[in-house]
Amino acid sequence: MRFFGKTNIQFIKVRKLAYVFSLSLIAISIISLILHGGPRYNIDFTGGTLVQLKFEKPIEIQKVRSAISIHGFGDAEIKHFGAPNEVVIRVGVSESDEEVATVIEKLISDQIKDNPYVVERVEKVGPKIGHELVLDAIKAILWSMILILIYVMWRFEFKYSIGAIVALAHDVTITLGIFSVFNIEISAPIIAALLTIVGYSLNDTIVVYDRIRENLRTIKRGDKQLPNIINRSINETLSRTIVTSGTTLLVVIVLYFFGGEVLRTFAFALIVGIGVGTYSSIFVASPILVDWKWQKA
Amino acid sequence: MKSKTRNRFILIAAVLLLAAYFLYPTIKFSMMSEAEKEKLKIENQKKYFELKSKTINLGLDLQGGMHVVLEVDVKELLKRLAKNVDETFTTTLVETEKRVEKSDEDFLAVFDELLQQKGSNITRYYYSPDHRTRDEVLKFLRKQINESVDRALEILRNRVDEFGVSEPTIQKVGDRRIIVELAGVTDPTRVRKLIGRTAQLEFKLLEDAVVSSKVAEKINNFIQSKINPYDSTQVETEDTTKSEDEAISLDKMFSSDSGKSEQVAAKQDSNAYLFEEGLFFLNPRDKQTFLVPVEKQNKFQKILELPEVQRIIAEEATGAEFLWGSKPVYNGQYMPLYLVRKNVELTGETITDANPQRSHDPSAFGQYEVSLTLNDAGARTFARVTGANVGKRLAIVLDHKVYLAPEIRVKITNGRAVITGLDKIEEAQDLSIVLKAGALPAPVKFMEERTVGPSLGQDSINAGTFSAIMGLFLVMIFMVIYYKLSGLIADLALVLNIVFIMAVMAYFHATLTLPGIAGIILTIGMAVDANVLIFERVREELGKGKTVRASIDVGYGKAFITILDANVTTFIAGLVLYTYGSGPIQGFALTLMIGIVSSLFTAIVVTRVIFDYVLETRTVKRLSI
Numbered sequence: 001m002r003f004f005g006k007t008n009i010q011f012i013k014v015r016k017l018a019y020v021f022s023l024s025l026i027a028i029s030i031i032s033l034i035l036h037g038g039p040r041y042n043i044d045f046t047g048g049t050l051v052q053l054k055f056e057k058p059i060e061i062q063k064v065r066s067a068i069s070i071h072g073f074g075d076a077e078i079k080h081f082g083a084p085n086e087v088v089i090r091v092g093v094s095e096s097d098e099e100v101a102t103v104i105e106k107l108i109s110d111q112i113k114d115n116p117y118v119v120e121r122v123e124k125v126g127p128k129i130g131h132e133l134v135l136d137a138i139k140a141i142l143w144s145m146i147l148i149l150i151y152v153m154w155r156f157e158f159k160y161s162i163g164a165i166v167a168l169a170h171d172v173t174i175t176l177g178i179f180s181v182f183n184i185e186i187s188a189p190i191i192a193a194l195l196t197i198v199g200y201s202l203n204d205t206i207v208v209y210d211r212i213r214e215n216l217r218t219i220k221r222g223d224k225q226l227p228n229i230i231n232r233s234i235n236e237t238l239s240r241t242i243v244t245s246g247t248t249l250l251v252v253i254v255l256y257f258f259g260g261e262v263l264r265t266f267a268f269a270l271i272v273g274i275g276v277g278t279y280s281s282i283f284v285a286s287p288i289l290v291d292w293k294w295q296k297a
Numbered sequence: 298m299k300s301k302t303r304n305r306f307i308l309i310a311a312v313l314l315l316a317a318y319f320l321y322p323t324i325k326f327s328m329m330s331e332a333e334k335e336k337l338k339i340e341n342q343k344k345y346f347e348l349k350s351k352t353i354n355l356g357l358d359l360q361g362g363m364h365v366v367l368e369v370d371v372k373e374l375l376k377r378l379a380k381n382v383d384e385t386f387t388t389t390l391v392e393t394e395k396r397v398e399k400s401d402e403d404f405l406a407v408f409d410e411l412l413q414q415k416g417s418n419i420t421r422y423y424y425s426p427d428h429r430t431r432d433e434v435l436k437f438l439r440k441q442i443n444e445s446v447d448r449a450l451e452i453l454r455n456r457v458d459e460f461g462v463s464e465p466t467i468q469k470v471g472d473r474r475i476i477v478e479l480a481g482v483t484d485p486t487r488v489r490k491l492i493g494r495t496a497q498l499e500f501k502l503l504e505d506a507v508v509s510s511k512v513a514e515k516i517n518n519f520i521q522s523k524i525n526p527y528d529s530t531q532v533e534t535e536d537t538t539k540s541e542d543e544a545i546s547l548d549k550m551f552s553s554d555s556g557k558s559e560q561v562a563a564k565q566d567s568n569a570y571l572f573e574e575g576l577f578f579l580n581p582r583d584k585q586t587f588l589v590p591v592e593k594q595n596k597f598q599k600i601l602e603l604p605e606v607q608r609i610i611a612e613e614a615t616g617a618e619f620l621w622g623s624k625p626v627y628n629g630q631y632m633p634l635y636l637v638r639k640n641v642e643l644t645g646e647t648i649t650d651a652n653p654q655r656s657h658d659p660s661a662f663g664q665y666e667v668s669l670t671l672n673d674a675g676a677r678t679f680a681r682v683t684g685a686n687v688g689k690r691l692a693i694v695l696d697h698k699v700y701l702a703p704e705i706r707v708k709i710t711n712g713r714a715v716i717t718g719l720d721k722i723e724e725a726q727d728l729s730i731v732l733k734a735g736a737l738p739a740p741v742k743f744m745e746e747r748t749v750g751p752s753l754g755q756d757s758i759n760a761g762t763f764s765a766i767m768g769l770f771l772v773m774i775f776m777v778i779y780y781k782l783s784g785l786i787a788d789l790a791l792v793l794n795i796v797f798i799m800a801v802m803a804y805f806h807a808t809l810t811l812p813g814i815a816g817i818i819l820t821i822g823m824a825v826d827a828n829v830l831i832f833e834r835v836r837e838e839l840g841k842g843k844t845v846r847a848s849i850d851v852g853y854g855k856a857f858i859t860i861l862d863a864n865v866t867t868f869i870a871g872l873v874l875y876t877y878g879s880g881p882i883q884g885f886a887l888t889l890m891i892g893i894v895s896s897l898f899t900a901i902v903v904t905r906v907i908f909d910y911v912l913e914t915r916t917v918k919r920l921s922i
Binding site: 001002006052054099102118119120121122123124125126127128129136137139140143144147148151152155188189191192195196198199200202203204206207210211214236237239240243244246247248249250251252254255258259260262263266267270 | 358398483486742743744745749750752753756757760761764767768769771772776778779818819821822823825826829833836837855858859862863864866868870871872874876877878881882885889
């Protein structure tokens with residue numbers, strides 16, 4: 001079985017359209033990020049307390065809220081987590097030294113007597129740790145980009161690494177943008193997902209680049225034919241791109257649905273990233289080589 | 298078979314065997330029930346830890362537990378060390394805290410700066426004859442801050458046994474932070490109490506050698522009587538017959554009570570496994586130190602708790618108790634155990650300073666010692682204690698553990714003592730940390746605290762395993778449909794890949810976290826990429842009309858460079874993630890990296906060998922791809 005035989009889709013010809021599409025996605029992402037005042041960080045970054053409780057029976061959010069609002073936790077964020085009997089309560093950094101988690105647990109024990117619970121998870125992060133985590137995350141993303149850039153420069157040419165980096169920035173921005181549009185929180189695992197996207201998106205890009213490099217060697221028709229060679233290379237690797245993205249998406253989608261609540265947003269980031277990464281290696285990373293090279297020539 | 302193909306076959310078989318060998322302990326361990334594990338732990342601690350250290354370690358997010366990041370509370374430390382505290386001091390301290398909270402500035406430097414701005418001076422609060430100038434005071438405070446991390450670390454290490462956690466992690470990170478990881482502990486207040494409690498440093502006298510020998514002899518007789526019930530001392534036989542009589546008579550008299558007596562009998566039986574030869578002996582060179590093989594420590598502790606043994610101690614060494622040493626001795630083989638008088642001779646609060654130094658005595662050349670300074674009250678008590686007990690040994694006990702039991706040589710009247718005869722500078726340093734732990738504060742604050750309940754951990758394992766199997770299954774089916782028989786070969790490689798990832802994790806005793814499971818799942822999806830690249834190439838070559846043999850050769854050859862380039866980039870991302878990430882994220886990076894390397898082997902080497910084998914043994918006209 002095969003999805004594509006020998007294709008000859010004119011990717012290069014439609015590249016201006018793809019650019020417009022990508023740029024508008026990036027614009028939406030940036031606007032959303034500005035409107036939301038940057039990515040929405042969770043307590044890993046901002047500091048604060050998270051308590052996850054599993055009640056015996058389903059519980060209403062309002063009930064939990066009224067139970068803890070007595071103590072001034074009225075503006076806490078309370079959500080169901082995966083099931084109607086599980087809730088997650090989030091409180092920002094408190095000024096006082098009190099044990100927020102213990103206080104919350106006690107309040108709920110006192111107020112909601114007919115529905116006992118067990119504590120599933122408590123996370124308490126000091127603001128300083130969160131601050132450091134943001135720095136570490138930025139460092140990690142920058143370092144991986146720099147190292148990969150160097151590698152691509154060494155294996156290919158400088159122009160290729162520009163294409164790769166543009167594609168990368170494209171993928172990370174749009175993924176962050178989609179998170180912002182859907183108002184999903186960025187946690188430490190999401191940073192891991194973003195870095196994986198960086199690696200994955202490049203993986204795709206490099207396969208195409210590799211074919212371009214090979215075709216440039218074997219087919220000698222002069223630089224003017226470069227758009228054709230690039231187009232041909234994308235077509236030749238198209239089947240592989242789709243199959244690999246397909247199998248990877250398959251497992252990540254499984255993870256999204258069956259991997260449990262904790263991994264759900266992580267899986268979501270990967271789904272978005274793999275989708276965008278596949279698109280960018282076909283429509284952004286390679287076509288850019290055409291424009292870059294023409295300008296130089 | 299060609300010799301090249303055969304060699305590769307042998308290589309793969311060897312790798313597989315190795316993987317099975319690495320995985321065996323993990324499988325064995327996971328098959329054991331909790332009760333069996335507990336039993337092995339008491340019976341042979343060494344064997345238990347040896348087995349455990351060869352298994353894949355489950356992260357705290359999977360097995361439930363606590364992860365705590367502590368930092369020296371500089372504010373609190375400064376407060377406790379200060380003299381003549383006034384309004385300016387207190388307000389400046391609060392201001393400093395606010396400013397430092399969200400920046401990387403140094404607390405002490407900011408505090409000093411703010412004090413100066415207010416026209417005050419740090420020497421006002423920390424002046425002493427030893428440090429008069431501002432620089433000297435700052436140096437002193439900095440030393441205190443650095444030392445308090447070590448004190449906190451030492452106190453925690455000493456106490457963590459109280460949790461009974463099998464592999465506690467207590468780790469110094471940077472120069473101010475300590476990470477504590479306790480598997481299975483989910484009550485943060487317990488940890489808080491453990492850390493918050495002031496360290497108790499006490500000096501207690503050791504029982505004399507005559508008493509220790511007598512107790513040792515009696516305990517030994519008791520153990521022997523349990524091993525050979527018919528060949529033992531009078532007292533013990535009397536005891537056993539008595540209890541047997543009781544059991545029988547009860548049994549006869551009240552049939553309803555038979556259950557109870559069975560319980561008693563069962564309890565005795567359940568203790569039977571405790572007794573064996575070689576559980577302990579007195580150090581031949583030091584008759585006041587019992588030595589217990591490290592792997593038998595738990596067992597011997599249980600024996601010490603038996604009422605019969607408690608009675609021996611009460612009779613032979615009234616007012617004394619057994620206390621364990623702090624660290625194993627003789628290459629880590631034996632745990633020392635001391636018979637210590639319960640009476641506290643001196644407490645650690647009286648110690649004002651302790652410092653390691655090189656020995657000045659020419660006869661002890663190359664050795665180290667610790668000099669000790671006591672306050673006035675301490676000096677007076679010390680003079681009395683040392684005067685009355687010259688020749689006896691005084692145990693230094695921190696939180697019920699004996700660090701050292703030096704002999705009292707002379708009466709010490711001036712409150713300045715020297716503990717001599719330490720072989721290494723580290724020993725001297727550790728001892729001075731311990732000596733200061735009772736008197737000097739080591740305040741820490743919780744920077745980060747993460748607790749996962751055991752049920753959430755189990756849910757995560759279940760959901761993760763299910764997703765992995767489901768993902769694997771779907772990808773395998775897809776590969777067979779899309780690439781037919783060749784897809785089946787790729788599937789084989791995929792399964793081997795997962796086996797290898799697990800084997801490598803087990804070999805390094807690496808920690809599997811929830812994101813780590815996600816990493817494996819992602820690897821399942823991405824690992825087939827290498828085979829997809831190869832198969833697509835082979836199809837292309839076949840399309841050009843090449844023979845099967847040639848197509849496979851060219852396919853593998855051309856795809857190899859692409860595969861390598863593409864995987865290196867993902868590997869770089871994994872490496873960076875491993876460097877900057879923490880705990881669970883590192884687990885993800887780790888499985889991702891191992892997965893990449895192992896998939897290169899399975900997708901390129903393993904599948905190639907199978908193709909070669911098929912092509913060599915039969916003529917293939919058409920490739921199922």
